[in-house]
Amino acid sequence: MTIPIAIVGGGKIARDQHIPSIAALGDFTLAAAVTTARSPLAEVANFRSIPEMMVAMPQVRAVALCTPPRGRHAQVMQAIQHGLDILNEKPPAATLSEAADFAASAKAAGVVLYQTWHSREAAAVEPAARWLAGKAIRRVVVTWKEDVRVWHPGQEWIWEPGIGIFDPGINAISVITKILPGPLTLERAELRFPENKAAPIAASLAYAGNGFPVTAEFDFDQKGPQTWDIDIDTDGGALKLSMGASKMAVNGKAVNVGEEPEYFHLYRRFAALVKGRQSDADFTPFAHVADAFMLGRRSVIEPFE
């Protein structure tokens, strides 16, 4: 018995990742979509809203919310009202208060809420956590640099207040908050805003980890090679996660962590949560983003075109 699921939001991430993952695995069947008139998904019935879909297709049992974060609160609340289990893409919502509210509502209603962090599902994350166990960490350096033109072509929402470089940056934060022991305490943050944008294009962050420093450099204006690296120096050697934690090396030597794509892992986990009636809604990475905005000193740089 597969679970009939609908995708909400017909953008790039739905097409690049969600549809192929649902199709490749056996747990879900793509039953419908909720999209705008200009971005319908092929081969399924498309609706304009969750309530409209549920009138026509009451057999839908779950939704994958893949829209920009503004408006996500209303969608999650509609899904809850229809008793649907929910996979919620990152970023989770426009604000922390929205996320806290819908998490409480999902819990009260007994629907499954899976707040996904796709980078946490990358192949090297669990092996890295196992390798780190029992070692003393000396220093962590995060370098997350990509070209927004490639990954978010023409997307306006990415420049809304609160997002910008933190759309990829929250992926790095989701990994380090998963694999490092103890809390991360933000000590300094610098956010760089293009003169013509309401969101930062780059950020430099410095944390106190649990006995070791953590620095992060995020840049959304990276030409040439793209970099998604986490370097962790320990008393037992140097760990390197690269390609968004899909690759792992120890002291420069590659470690085989398999090649399962992030979103396969992610949909397997959603299926297990739905079957076990368990939610997984950790907003720690989002709180770290809010913290960076709250403490961050801002500078204005040249316009972004």
Place this chain on the structure above:
Amino acid sequence: MTIPIAIVGGGKIARDQHIPSIAALGDFTLAAAVTTARSPLAEVANFRSIPEMMVAMPQVRAVALCTPPRGRHAQVMQAIQHGLDILNEKPPAATLSEAADFAASAKAAGVVLYQTWHSREAAAVEPAARWLAGKAIRRVVVTWKEDVRVWHPGQEWIWEPGIGIFDPGINAISVITKILPGPLTLERAELRFPENKAAPIAASLAYAGNGFPVTAEFDFDQKGPQTWDIDIDTDGGALKLSMGASKMAVNGKAVNVGEEPEYFHLYRRFAALVKGRQSDADFTPFAHVADAFMLGRRSVIEPFE
């Protein structure tokens, strides 16, 4: 049997509110203080740190943390390590992540954590909540305007990133998140930064309440009369809270809500929490402040001197 308590932080709020409230009520005895060399409290032994105090005075059972929010995380963790029950002044910490971490640690250790919001203890808050029950709210207008020179004379910490006008503003937020039904969703925020400061001196916020709009105007550069008002228009009349929710009027007519000072109410509540071994640690107001920084558009205004 009174509870031996120590005050941590010998600044204005400790002297204006905490010491008189502890002295006036019967539940606690001020046993010691943790202060800097330049701000010792009179009539008690002063120490430089919680661990130093606990060596000399192991009979201390509780602490009231009244320091600026930066550094609060370390103090709460030290208090937890010494098994002390904790009253934590607002703002709670430098970041939400710090607050989430120490709240989890307090829970795991079984110490009482009371995250205070002194404006929630104001005399009109509970009567206002009762009066609102069953009425349909049409509109909420918050006006919180005070002169930082009067209330924070010479205080440098108030201009650290993340604070500024939100030091008083969080008081207003703590009241509306207590008395209004349902969640508040931030729709727009504008933060005004003096050219020479890292924190905003004024903010304009617009929320969607649960079926009604909520607007808030915060200003830290108010000359003349100080204003701490919340106006709530309903289908059953107009409610006005003034003087920081210590006064209440319905349709322009004053309602007697008594005159108990906020900090008397607050210390009575802390005593009840300690006796019942219950924590009360709601960080909702702090999340709303982080949200305002995350979504807020910034403008730079004339320098503040």
